[in-house]
Amino acid sequence: MKTDIDHNDPAKNMNMTAGNGGETHQRAGDDAPVLTTQQGVAISDNQNSLKAGPRGPSLLEDFVLREKINHFDHERIPERIVHARGSAAHGYFELTESLAEYTTAKILTETGKQTPLFTRFSTVAGNKGSKDTPRDVRGFAVKIYTDEGNWDIVGNNMPIFFIQDAMKFPDLVHAVKPEPDRGFPQAASAHDTFWDFVSLSPETMHNVIWLMSDRALPRSLRMMEGFGIHSYRLINKDGKSTFVRFHWKPVLGVQGTTWDEAVKISGADPDYHRRDLFESINAGDFPEWEFGVQLFTEEEADKFPFDHLDATKLIPEELVPVKIVGKMVLNRYPDNFFAETEQVAFCPSHLPPGIDFSNDPLLQGRLFSYLDTQLSRLGSPNFAQIPINAPKCPFANNQQDGHMQMQVPKTRVLYEPQSLDPTRPRESAKRGFGSFHEQLDDGVKGRVRAESFADHYSQPRMFYLSQTPEEQAHIASAYAFELGKVDTAHVRMRMLGHLLNIDKDLANRVADALGMDLPEAAEPRAPIQDLPESPAVQTIGLSPETLKGRMIGILVAKGSSRSEIEKFEKAAKDAGASVKIVAPGREVILDDDTRIESAERIAGAPSVFFDGVVSIIMPDQAKKLAKDSSTLDWFNDAFNHCKAIAYCPATEEHILSKLPIEKDEFVTPLSEVDAFIDNAKTRLWSREPKVRDLA
Numbered sequence: 291m292k293t294d295i296d297h298n299d300p301a302k303n304m305n306m307t308a309g310n311g312g313e314t315h316q317r318a319g320d321d322a323p324v325l326t327t328q329q330g331v332a333i334s335d336n337q338n339s340l341k342a343g344p345r346g347p348s349l350l351e352d353f354v355l356r357e358k359i360n361h362f363d364h365e366r367i368p369e370r371i372v373h374a375r376g377s378a379a380h381g382y383f384e385l386t387e388s389l390a391e392y393t394t395a396k397i398l399t400e401t402g403k404q405t406p407l408f409t410r411f412s413t414v415a416g417n418k419g420s421k422d423t424p425r426d427v428r429g430f431a432v433k434i435y436t437d438e439g440n441w442d443i444v445g446n447n448m449p450i451f452f453i454q455d456a457m458k459f460p461d462l463v464h465a466v467k468p469e470p471d472r473g474f475p476q477a478a479s480a481h482d483t484f485w486d487f488v489s490l491s492p493e494t495m496h497n498v499i500w501l502m503s504d505r506a507l508p509r510s511l512r513m514m515e516g517f518g519i520h521s522y523r524l525i526n527k528d529g530k531s532t533f534v535r536f537h538w539k540p541v542l543g544v545q546g547t548t549w550d551e552a553v554k555i556s557g558a559d560p561d562y563h564r565r566d567l568f569e570s571i572n573a574g575d576f577p578e579w580e581f582g583v584q585l586f587t588e589e590e591a592d593k594f595p596f597d598h599l600d601a602t603k604l605i606p607e608e609l610v611p612v613k614i615v616g617k618m619v620l621n622r623y624p625d626n627f628f629a630e631t632e633q634v635a636f637c638p639s640h641l642p643p644g645i646d647f648s649n650d651p652l653l654q655g656r657l658f659s660y661l662d663t664q665l666s667r668l669g670s671p672n673f674a675q676i677p678i679n680a681p682k683c684p685f686a687n688n689q690q691d692g693h694m695q696m697q698v699p700k701t702r703v704l705y706e707p708q709s710l711d712p713t714r715p716r717e718s719a720k721r722g723f724g725s726f727h728e729q730l731d732d733g734v735k736g737r738v739r740a741e742s743f744a745d746h747y748s749q750p751r752m753f754y755l756s757q758t759p760e761e762q763a764h765i766a767s768a769y770a771f772e773l774g775k776v777d778t779a780h781v782r783m784r785m786l787g788h789l790l791n792i793d794k795d796l797a798n799r800v801a802d803a804l805g806m807d808l809p810e811a812a813e814p815r816a817p818i819q820d821l822p823e824s825p826a827v828q829t830i831g832l833s834p835e836t837l838k839g840r841m842i843g844i845l846v847a848k849g850s851s852r853s854e855i856e857k858f859e860k861a862a863k864d865a866g867a868s869v870k871i872v873a874p875g876r877e878v879i880l881d882d883d884t885r886i887e888s889a890e891r892i893a894g895a896p897s898v899f900f901d902g903v904v905s906i907i908m909p910d911q912a913k914k915l916a917k918d919s920s921t922l923d924w925f926n927d928a929f930n931h932c933k934a935i936a937y938c939p940a941t942e943e944h945i946l947s948k949l950p951i952e953k954d955e956f957v958t959p960l961s962e963v964d965a966f967i968d969n970a971k972t973r974l975w976s977r978e979p980k981v982r983d984l985a
């Protein structure tokens with residue numbers, strides 16, 4: 291707990307001069323760094339443009355002004371067409387178990403070595419300035435700077451995708467993005483065009499049900515699983531291929547928020563996930579994931595009750611276990627958002643030798659798209675020379691010129707074959723990337739979709755039936771919420787027809803919540819199978835009971851007991867949580883007359899920021915706060931979001947007694963510190979049906 295606040299900041303008034311615009315600013319001393327133009331010419335005045343007299347017009351001659359404004363005018367590049375909103379961090383990959391039996395890729399065979407990487411998380415639909423917590427899929431893209439070239443695992447936080455063929459991607463994205471005539475809604479799937487498209491595309495049903503689940507509302511970027519989705523191949527030294535799917539498993543477990551929380555967080559802190567990533571890394575609490583692989587042969591794949599080349603299908607972990615072979619630690623926040631997070635360019639086609647693509651038609655389309663999009667986003671085929679994109683191993687080729695060429699090739703020879711310069715790089719059949727020699731069927735060329743891709747309902751059904759009852763209620767409520775925003779009745783009706791194929795109870799719950807009658811079920815193209823349940827797809831069921839990575843909020847005010855505050859602060863921190871003191875102001879005098887600094891004013895720190903809340907206030911302050919709606923919401927929301935609350939007598943008498951808060955086992959007096967700490971490790975989900983009308 292911070293106690294001493296120094297109001298004397300001597301640095302504040304150093305070297306200050308008043309400009310004739312009235313502004314106060316610092317001027318460099320003789321040895322201090324000097325501001326210069328792009329050409330390195332020192333600037334004498336960065337406050338005033340060059341004018342013909344104090345009230346006269348500005349002069350064209352002013353190269354300092356022109357250069358400054360010119361650069362400013364061009365400081366934006368096009369945002370990503372999808373995944374525009376993102377946050378990233380540097381870190382490392384470390385292999386713990388060699389996959390030498392399956393691949394020659396050094397990154398998957400050399401254990402114990404730390405290889406640098408850069409990971410960017412994103413939402414999909416919203417623009418660059420949109421909120422962090424919409425209901426959305428999250429991008430999970432990792433660039434590993436291996437010794438054999440960059441490896442980009444460009445995945446999501448869900449193991450499947452909406453569509454089976456790259457041909458449909460622009461349609462999907464046009465449907466979910468803001469409707470083009472009106473330009474809204476931003477970062478939301480709850481609108482007619484999205485549901486119109488998906489209700490006409492049964493292949494989307496699996497990803498849509500994941501989107502309606504708690505997986506679409508991550509509590510933190512540190513608490514998301516990552517999936518490479520598509521099947522890839524590992525190729526060993528004998529040229530043998532094994533199929534593989536890549537997984538990232540968060541050490542903090544998978545955790546979500548409720549929808550109501552996500553909505554409130556987005557208002558109170560649109561940067562909630564970015565801030566959490568920044569704060570956790572700065573606190574030395576480094577986000578970490580285990581790296582795992584699902585390995586299977588062609589023969590095993592032939593026995594799966596689905597086609598693994600279809601990206602709308604996951605391979606249940608119960609069928610092919612995820613073998614943990616490494617880890618990723620994120621330990622450095624970018625120094626500059628634009629240079630790194632914005633300019634990083636991921637391409638699924640970036641692979642080191644020993645890893646190869648499968649024939650998944652969605653993956654095949656992506657291999658074109660990402661390289662192509664970088665041209666319009668970063669403006670030049672030389673984007674790979676930007677530091678965040680450049681490999682950290684030596685690279686050399688004969689590609690020349692173009693916008694922003696940063697290299698200066700010192701050679702006469704930029705072609706092959708050549709006999710003039712023996713030092714120039716040449717192809718190497720031995721070390722170079724080799725594609726798997728796949729024997730292809732003599733198929734007929736045509737615009738076709740494999741019949742083995744036709745089962746669109748069995749896995750969504752498996753997903754729904756594998757959830758805990760609480761999660762099923764969240765999923766049904768999410769469908770009801772989203773379809774409730776759809777104005778076109780036949781679209782809502784068509785979706786109910788699909789839900790009937792997923793689960794009758796689900797369809798009934800959604801129809802009831804919408805006040806609609808159920809239509810006929812949609813006609814399935816393939817028989818719907820009853821697959822074994824897969825608990826690995828849950829969210830609540832996978833949330834560990836821990837305070838690690840969680841945040842406790844302690845409300846204090848004038849005269850609050852220092853010893854009580856310290857008791858809770860210590861207990862929470864000992865259990866691995868972070869703690870934030872919340873108060874009516876930014877400074878508070880406690881019962882022992884010391885002054886402390888709060889992390890936030892209560893008006894700016896609603897309880898949705900915390901996993902458990904504690905209130906330690908004196909009666910006079912409690913009476914005052916009882917008239918403040920943000921304080922009342924603080925307690926009400928904590929209760930409605932099934933969180934633990936520890937209260938003092940004054941809070942009980944003046945605040946809780948006025949609110950519809952029932953004293954269940956998660957609402958405890960200050961004396962029960964241990965009970966509070968235990969409760970804050972989880973949520974009291976049985977409270978939820980009492981406070982919310984779930985579908």
Ligand code: HDE
Nearest residue numbers: 370373410429430431445451456459519655656659660663
């Ligand atoms: Fe992407 N996707 N995508 N996507 N995607 C892009 O590339 C695209 C797909 C994913 O943090 C774009 O650099 C097509 C699946 C992530 O910078 C673009 C298809 C998966 C990111 C693009 C897909 C993803 C992107 C936009 C269907 C999960 C953000 C900007 C064939 C496995 C990467 C950019 C970052 C970004 C195209 C499908 C994940 C336009 C055509 C499936 C995480 O190239």
